Every structure is written in structure tokens, then in C-alpha cells.
Amino acid sequence: MSGVTIDLELLPPLFKGLTVTIQIFSGAAGVAVVAALGGGLGRLSGRCWIRAPATCYIEVFRGTSALVQLYWVFYVLPFFGIEIGAMAAGILVLGLNAGSYGAEIVRGSILAVPRGQIEAAIALNLTPFQRMWRIVLPQAAAAMIPPATNTLIELLKNTSLVSLITIADLTFQGQIIRASTLKSAEVFLLLLALYLALSMVIRTFMRRIEKRYSLSWRPVGGLT
Amino acid sequence: MRIDWGAAWSALPVLLQGLLVTLQVTLLGMSLALLLGLVWTLSRRSPRRWISYPAAGFVEAIRSTPLLVQVYFLFYVLPSYGIRLSPLATGVVAVGLHYSAYTSEVYRAGIEGVPRGQWEAAIALNLRPLQTWMSIILPQAIPPVIPALGNYFIAMFKDTPILSAIAVLEVMQTAKILGSETFRYLEPFTLVGLLFLGLSLVAAALVRWAERKLGVRSASP
Amino acid sequence: MNPPPIVRIRGLSKRYGDVSVIEDLDLDIAAGEHLAVIGPSGSGKTTFLRVLMTLERPDSGTIEIEGEDLWLMKRNGALIPANPAHLRRVRAKVGMVFQHFNLFPHMTALRNVTEAPIHVLGLSRAQAAQRGVELLAKVGLEDKLDSYPHQLSGGQKQRVAIARALAMQPKVMLFDEVTSALDPELVGEVLGVLRQIARETEMTMIVVTHLMEFAREIANRVIFFDRGRVREDAPPDEIFTNPSHPRTREFLRAVQLTA
Numbered sequence: 001m002s003g004v005t006i007d008l009e010l011l012p013p014l015f016k017g018l019t020v021t022i023q024i025f026s027g028a029a030g031v032a033v034v035a036a037l038g039g040g041l042g043r044l045s046g047r048c049w050i051r052a053p054a055t056c057y058i059e060v061f062r063g064t065s066a067l068v069q070l071y072w073v074f075y076v077l078p079f080f081g082i083e084i085g086a087m088a089a090g091i092l093v094l095g096l097n098a099g100s101y102g103a104e105i106v107r108g109s110i111l112a113v114p115r116g117q118i119e120a121a122i123a124l125n126l127t128p129f130q131r132m133w134r135i136v137l138p139q140a141a142a143a144m145i146p147p148a149t150n151t152l153i154e155l156l157k158n159t160s161l162v163s164l165i166t167i168a169d170l171t172f173q174g175q176i177i178r179a180s181t182l183k184s185a186e187v188f189l190l191l192l193a194l195y196l197a198l199s200m201v202i203r204t205f206m207r208r209i210e211k212r213y214s215l216s217w218r219p220v221g222g223l224t
Numbered sequence: 225m226r227i228d229w230g231a232a233w234s235a236l237p238v239l240l241q242g243l244l245v246t247l248q249v250t251l252l253g254m255s256l257a258l259l260l261g262l263v264w265t266l267s268r269r270s271p272r273r274w275i276s277y278p279a280a281g282f283v284e285a286i287r288s289t290p291l292l293v294q295v296y297f298l299f300y301v302l303p304s305y306g307i308r309l310s311p312l313a314t315g316v317v318a319v320g321l322h323y324s325a326y327t328s329e330v331y332r333a334g335i336e337g338v339p340r341g342q343w344e345a346a347i348a349l350n351l352r353p354l355q356t357w358m359s360i361i362l363p364q365a366i367p368p369v370i371p372a373l374g375n376y377f378i379a380m381f382k383d384t385p386i387l388s389a390i391a392v393l394e395v396m397q398t399a400k401i402l403g404s405e406t407f408r409y410l411e412p413f414t415l416v417g418l419l420f421l422g423l424s425l426v427a428a429a430l431v432r433w434a435e436r437k438l439g440v441r442s443a444s445p
Numbered sequence: 446m447n448p449p450p451i452v453r454i455r456g457l458s459k460r461y462g463d464v465s466v467i468e469d470l471d472l473d474i475a476a477g478e479h480l481a482v483i484g485p486s487g488s489g490k491t492t493f494l495r496v497l498m499t500l501e502r503p504d505s506g507t508i509e510i511e512g513e514d515l516w517l518m519k520r521n522g523a524l525i526p527a528n529p530a531h532l533r534r535v536r537a538k539v540g541m542v543f544q545h546f547n548l549f550p551h552m553t554a555l556r557n558v559t560e561a562p563i564h565v566l567g568l569s570r571a572q573a574a575q576r577g578v579e580l581l582a583k584v585g586l587e588d589k590l591d592s593y594p595h596q597l598s599g600g601q602k603q604r605v606a607i608a609r610a611l612a613m614q615p616k617v618m619l620f621d622e623v624t625s626a627l628d629p630e631l632v633g634e635v636l637g638v639l640r641q642i643a644r645e646t647e648m649t650m651i652v653v654t655h656l657m658e659f660a661r662e663i664a665n666r667v668i669f670f671d672r673g674r675v676r677e678d679a680p681p682d683e684i685f686t687n688p689s690h691p692r693t694r695e696f697l698r699a700v701q702l703t704a
Contacts, residue, residue, distance in 0.1 A: 063424040064417050065382040068396060072417055075409040119500050120547035124561035124613060125537050128529075134560065138551045153288060160290035164389055171293055184300035192289045192297065199288035217551045217593045 010177055010190060017173030018194060024090050024159045024169060025198075029152060031095025032102050036148075039099060040106025041132075054103070061100035066158045069093045074165045090162035098155040105147045109140035142214045149206040153199050160195075170194060232411040235402050239415055242398030249315050249394060250381045256320025257380070258373070261327030265335065266357075268328070286325035292386050294318055299390045315387035315394075323380045330372045334365035367438055374431040378424055385416075395419065449512060451476040451649050452497070452617060457506030459492055459673075466492045468673040470506065474651070476616070479643055481660035481681070482653045484670030485696055490653045491544075493670070494619045497651070498541045499532060510538050510617065537565075540615030544622040546602045548594040554581060554605045555590040558612050566613070573612075580608040584638050600631030604638055611642070617649040618642075624656065632656075639663060657700055661685050669693045 035057075042054025061069065073089045084092070113136050121131040163172035174191045178184050267279035286294070295318040302309060309317065338361055346356040385396035399412035450473035457470040466489045474480055482490045495501045497508065499515065508515040517524045518531040527535075549557050558577040562568045568576070581587055584604040594602055603623055610618060620639065624632045636659055643650060643663050654660050660667055661681045669677040669684065669692070676690045688694045 059425070060421060063421040063428075065385045065396075065420055067385040067388075068413070068417050068420055071396070071400075071409075072413045075403065076413050079410050114547075116543060116545055116547035117549065119498075120543060120549070122500060122536075123498050123539075123541040123543075124609070125533055125565045126561060127533070127565075130564055134564065135549055139549075142551075157288075157290040160292040161386070163292070171290065171296075174293070175296070178296075178300060184297075184304060188293060188297040188301060191293050192285070195289040195293065196285055214551075217595070 010181075010183075010187060013173045013177060014170065014190060014194065017168060017170035020168055021156075021159050021170040021198075024087070024094065024162055024167070025156055027091035028095035028098060028155055028159070031091060032098035032151070032155060035096055035099025036102025036106050039103030040110065043103065043107050044110060057096075058100045058103050061097050062104070066094065066097045067161050067164065069097060070161055070165055086162070086165050086167050090159075090165065090167055094155060094158050094162070097158065098151055101151045101154070102148060105144050105151065106140070109143040110136055112143055113139050142210070142218060145206060145210040145213070149203060152202050152206065156195065156198055156202060227414070228408065228411060231406065231408055232415060235399075235412045235415060238402060239395055239398055239412060239419065242393060242395035243419055245312070245392070246381070246384050246394040249312065249319065249384050249387065249392070250377070252316045253319035253323065253380055253384075254377050256316065257323035257327045257376070260320065260324030261331055264324060264328035265331040268332070269335075283325045283328050286322060287329075291318065291322045291383055292389060294322055295386060295390055311387070311390045311392045314390060315384070315392045318387070319380055319383060322383075323376055326376045326379075327373060330369045330376065331365065333372070334369035335361060337368060338364045370438060371431050371435045374427070374434060378427045378431070381427070382420060382424065448476065450474055451478075451511055453507075453509040453512075455507050457496065457508065458504050459489075459496055459501060460504055465673050467496070467503070470673075470675060472668070472675065472678075474617075474649060476649055477647050478666055479650045479664045480652065481664035481667045482651065482670055483655070483657065483660055483667060483696075486655075488670040489673040490670045491621055494541065494621050494651065494653055497617075498539055498619055499536050510535050537613070538616045539619065540610040540613050540617070541619040541621065542603070542606050542610050542623050544625050546594075546599075546606045546626070548602055548606055548609070550594050553591050553593055554586060554597070557594070557605055558609045561609070562612050576612055577608070580611055581605070583611075583641075584608045585634070598631060599627045600634045603627065603635045607635075607638055607642070615648070617651065620650065620652045620654070622653055622655065624654070655700070657685065657697070669696065671696070 039054050039058050042050050043058060045051045045054070070090065070093045073084070073093050074086060077084070077089075117135055117139065118131055121135045126134065159169060160171040163169050163175065166172075168176075170191060174187050178187045181187070264279050264283050268276050268283070270276045270279075295315065298309075298318050299311070299314050302314070342360055342364065343356070346360045351360065384394050387394055388397035388400060391397060395416055399409075399416045402412040403409040452472070452474040454470055454472040457467055457472075458465070459467040470493070482493065484490050492501060496503050497515075502516070507517070513535050514524070514527070515532070515535050516527050518527045519525075549560070552560060555574065555577050558580055559568075559570070559573040562573040562576060563570060578587065578590065581590060584607055586601060586604055586608070589597060589601060589605075592601075594605070597605065603626075607623075623639070624635050627635065636656075639652070639659075640663060642648070650663075652660065652663060664681050667677075667679060667681045667684045668675050669688075669690065671692045677684055677688060677693045679689070684693065685697065688697060
């Protein structure tokens with residue numbers, strides 16, 4: 001592809017789209033964290049009226065496609081008189097979608113905390129809430145970060161789907177520029193490069209969190 | 225607004241036809257992903273850096289960028305290089321390429337799981353590299369990662385609606401057309417959701433069955 | 446008349462599926478007693494401690510700590526299953542040191558010792574830290590306050606675990622094979638701490654151990670557990686020099702052969 005040159009005029013609209021993509025990603029990531037904790041803890045609950053809805057949420061969102069969910073909320077909900085707007089629909093659906101995968105990460109990491117930790121906490125008479133909050137979650141959190149990084153990258157990739165429900169994100173702007181300039185290769189290579197850069201930012205950020213969080217207490221090569 | 229069961233019932237045959245295309249794309253795409261993934265994995269293990277570095281970078285880039293943009297890239301850019309593929313073929317190549325980055329990681333984990341002693345035994349028996357790979361390493365590396373590959377098969381299945389963006393007549397695109405004709409999105413979209421949910425649950429159960437059968441654990445993608 | 450026992454067990458049974466781990470156990474333990482529990486592995490010794498610590502729920506029978514039932518509470522004159530508040534109140538009288546330490550890996554040694562006093566007993570951070578430093582000094586780890594568990598040896602970890610349990614000031618302390626997970630050269634330092642505690646405190650101690658010499662030295666009463674039952678219950682000098690039950694004799698002979 002030696003004929004590819006990057007046209008500087010392409011940049012301003014792309015950066016506008018980039019801003020929208022970052023907004024949707026940030027909003028959805030926030031929704032995802034809350035949904036992941038709620039869903040993951042809910043699925044571990046001993047009470048079936050908490051466990052059943054949590055399980056339903058996780059299975060439905062993991063069992064269907066992000067795009068199908070997006071279309072459903074965008075096209076079908078208005079038939080029920082619920083109009084939430086494209087932006088809110090995008091943030092909510094992508095957040096809940098990523099949250100359902102996150103919930104399984106939360107659940108798996110909590111179950112991976114050794115049983116002896118909970119027993120020690122019981123022997124010290126900590127309440128169930130204190131056991132979870134002070135003993136189990138801090139240890140589980142360290143194990144959650146690497147898989148959560150992957151889920152966040154998948155979320156970033158899924159933000160491109162909002163271009164199909166009329167939101168002017170990075171991919172949408174790219175499509176518009178392509179249609180008007182017909183410089184397909186340049187535009188899409190730029191898009192791919194921008195998404196790749198965003199992914200690398202996310203990875204670096206998460207690695208820093210992991211380091212800062214667990215450097216002191218986690219021996220090299222995992223827990224003993 | 226109430227569900228119109230008549231509309232749902234009449235939409236079903238057309239949707240099932242779309243679903244057939246979806247399954248076709250998934251199966252062809254997965255075959256491509258299984259093959260290409262192995263190519264990336266073996267390239268990344270190459271002692272020649274001019275092979276292993278680009279392969280690693282390519283896999284990383286594919287995994288870090290949206291499938292939709294990759295689909296657009298292939299759909300709009302390939303023709304200008306004289307490669308004309310139908311939307312369906314473009315879709316198969318796109319999902320196959322995208323998921324080959326994931327299967328490559330899975331293969332890598334499987335190969336790294338084969339004990340060192342197996343390589344040493346192959347050397348001691350004076351097997352040629354190809355023989356070592358085909359008869360010693362891969363037969364041990366692949367079975368434990370079958371459930372993980374199965375999970376990516378399910379993930380790919382759920383990603384195929386993205387191909388509606390280039391008008392591949394898979395199940396989502398079929399539902400969109402139905403909806404725009406009748407102005408009723410409720411029934412076709414809900415049916416599509418239920419079809420995905422049902423098939424994913426069945427497939428996930430199959431993966432769990434395989435996990436038990438093979439005695440391995442795999443994380444979901 | 447004797448003072449009432451601090452631990453009173455009647456008809457205690459615990460099964461896992463078809464296997465009966467504790468069978469119809471009756472036992473009184475007096476305040477301040479140092480009780481050693483010996484017996485072959487799988488005899489139910491550890492389960493006995495775990496039931497006392499409420500880590501396992503018994504299938505039948507009652508456990509009273511200072512006259513209060515652990516699993517049942519009185520309401521309007523009737524006995525009903527204990528609620529969490531009741532369980533926590535009675536459980537506060539019991540502490541435990543585990544075979545595998547179970548230190549919290551994300552906390553320093555000092556925080557391991559102060560966490561529960563602050564959040565369960567409601568001590569101020571300063572009070573808890575003062576008590577924590579004293580206890581860690583007592584177990585010989587005043588220079589390891591800020592170390593994380595992974596930076597400590599097995600013996601040091603177990604000494605932190607002992608300090609952590611002591612910080613809750615339980616009336617009854619359970620020691621579950623506390624030296625079994627240690628390398629041989631580290632056993633001595635932990636035993637030294639246990640001896641010191643036995644000498645210095647009024648606390649009731651129940652020590653499950655496979656070290657017969659140590660049981661003889663530290664205990665003023667020894668019970669021999671076998672297949673979920675107490676086969677023999679006697680002062681240490683008697684049980685070790687002149688065991689009355691044939692299973693005890695067999696066990697002690699086997700242990701001496703391997704020791």
C-alpha cells in the first residue's frame with residue numbers, strides 16, 4: 001500500500017468522532033463496573049430472589065449479541081413508550097453487555113480466594129459484609145484486573161457498533177469521510193490506528209493500576 | 225404495544241433462513257480462524273525475528289481494533305486493489321481473520337502447556353520438526369484447548385450480526401428488512417434475540433460438556 | 446461443687462455423607478484447662494475444633510460456651526436457631542489458630558493483628574496498634590510489623606497468626622495442628638510461643654497436635670480421639686505412661702515408632 005498518504009483534512013472530523021467514542025466508552029465502562037459487581041455478587045448470593053435476577057441478567061446479555069441488544073433497545077423499546085435516546089441507549093447497552101462478562105470475572109475471582117481466608121475472618125468474628133469488603137474483595141480485585149482489561153478492550157471495540165444506531169462516533173465519522181472523499185484505505189487505516197492507540201492506552205492504564213495496587217503484597221509469580 | 229403473535233409467526237420462516245446464513249458464515253469463518261490462527265502461532269514461534277515480530281504485532285492489532293472497522297476496511301478497500309468479493313465472502317474473511325487472532329492465543333496456551341520433556345523426547349528420537357509438531361506436540365496441545373476454541377466459536381456466532389452493516393443477509397439484516405417493511409420491529413428483533421440466546425445456551429452447554437469430557441477448565445472469552 | 450465448665454458439649458454428631466466424623470460426643474472443659482487432643486489423622490480432631498469455631502454446623506447435639514448455646518438462642522422461653530447476632534456474640538469468646546496460618550496476604554503483619562480489633566471490637570486505631578505491637582513483640586516479631594505475609598517464613602507467619610488470634614482476647618483458644626505445615630527447623634519457635642502463652646495466661650486452650658512430647662508438656666488433660674469418639678480422657682502422665690484403651694496403646698506405639 002505504497003500509495004497511501006494521510007490527508008490532514010481528515011483529522012478534525014475524526015477527532016470529533018474520537019471524543020464521542022471516548023465519551024461512550026467512559027460512560028459504558030462506569031455502567032459496566034457497577035453491573036459487574038452487582039451481577040457477580042448477586043449471583044453468589046444465598047438468597048434466590050437476588051441470585052435469580054442476577055443470573056438472568058448475565059445469561060441474557062452474554063447469550064445474545066451486543067448489536068442485537070443495541071438494536072432492540074433502540075428500535076423496540078420506543079414501541080413500549082420508552083425513549084431514552086441513542087447516546088443513552090449506547091452507553092447503557094454496551095455497559096450492561098460488558099458488565100455481564102465482568103460479572104463472571106468478579107464471581108470467578110471471588111470463588112478463587114482460598115476458603116481459609118473466609119474461615120480466618122469468621123474466626124475473628126468479622127461480619128459477612130466485613131469479610132467480603134475487607135478480606136475477600138481486596139484479594140479478588142488483584143485477580144480481576146487482567147481479565148477486566150480484556151473486557152474493557154472488547155467494550156472499546158463494541159463502541160464502534162453505536163455508529164449503526166446513528167451516533168456520530170469515530171467509526172461513523174470515518175464512514176462519512178469515506179463516502180465524501182472515497183479515500184477508503186487512508187480513512188480506515190487511520191481509524192484502525194486510532195482504535196489501536198486507545199487500546200494501548202487502556203492496557204497501559206490498567207497495568208499501572210495493577211502495579212500500584214498489588215506491588216507491595218503480591219510476591220513475584222503470584223500468591224503463595 | 226402488544227406482541228402480535230401472527231406477525232411473529234409469519235416472520236419466523238424468513239428469519240430462520242437468515243439464521244442459516246448466519247450459521248454458514250460462522251462455520252466458514254471458524255474454519256478460516258482455526259487455520260489462520262495456527263499459522264500466526266507457528267509464525268510467532270519462529271526463531272526468525274522478521275517472521276515472529278510482524279506476526280505478533282498483527283495478532284495484537286487485530287485483537288485491539290473493532291471487527292466493524294475491519295469489515296469496512298475489507299469491504300471498501302479490497303475492490304480498489306482489484307479483489308472483488310461478495311458481501312458474504314467479505315464477511316467470512318473478516319470474522320475469520322478477526323477470530324484467528326484469538327485462536328492464535330488459544331493455540332499458544334495449548335502449546336505452552338505441553339511439557340518440555342515432550343520436546344526433548346522428540347529430539348532424542350531424532351524426529352524431524354514437522355514430525356515433532358504433527359505427531360507429538362499438536363495432538364497433545366489441541367485437545368485441552370477445545371473448550372476455549374468452542375467459546376470463541378460462540379463469540380464469533382454472536383458477532384456475525386455486525387455483517388449486517390455491509391448488507392450480508394444474515395439473521396439481523398433479515399430482521400431489519402422485515403421491520404422496515406412492516407414497521408414492526410418488536411417481533412423480528414425479539415425473535416432474533418431469542419434465537420441467539422437459545423443457540424448460545426445450547427452451545428455453552430456443549431462447551432461445558434466438552435470441558436467435563438476432557439477434564440479441563442477454560443475461561444470464557 | 447466444681448465451677449460450671451466453660452465449654453459443655455452434649456450428644457455432638459457430625460457426618461459428611463455416610464462418614465461419621467464425630468459421634469455422640471459428650472465433653473466438659475473447665476475454664477483455664479489446657480486440653481490436648483491426640484489421635485490418628487481422620488479421627489475427627491480437626492472437625493471437632495471447626496465445629497467449636499462455627500466453621501462447620503453439627504448435625505445434632507449442643508455446644509455451650511459459658512452456659513450459652515452456640516447454635517440455639519432463647520426467645521420467649523423457647524429455643525430457636527441462633528440468628529447471626531447471637532452467633533457472633535457467643536463466637537467472640539472463641540479464637541482459632543489454623544494449620545495453614547490463613548494470614549491475610551494483602552495486609553502487613555501489624556494490620557493482620559489490628560484489623561479485627563478495630564472493626565469487630567471497636568478499638569481505636571491507636572489502641573489497636575498499641576496492642577498489636579505488644580502482641581507481635583511478645584511473639585518475637587517486633588521488627589516485622591510492616592512485613593507482608595509473603596515476606597515471612599512459615600514460623601513467622603504462624604507467630605503472626607497466633608498474635609492475631611490473641612488480639613481478640615478470646616476465652617477459649619483453639620490450635621489446629623499449628624506446626625504441621627512448618628519445616629522441621631521452624632517448629633521450635635512456634636512451640637516456644639505456645640509454651641509461653643500456656644504459662645502466662647488464664648485462657649482455656651484446646652490443642653490438636655501430633656507432637657506427643659509437646660502435648661505431654663503443655664496439657665493438663667489429654668483426650669484420645671479415634672473414629673469420631675473419645676476413647677480415653679486422662680491426665681497426660683497417665684495417658685502417655687499407662688494408656689487404658691487398646692486403641693490408645695496401639696496409636697502411641699505407632700507414633701513412637703515413627704518419631
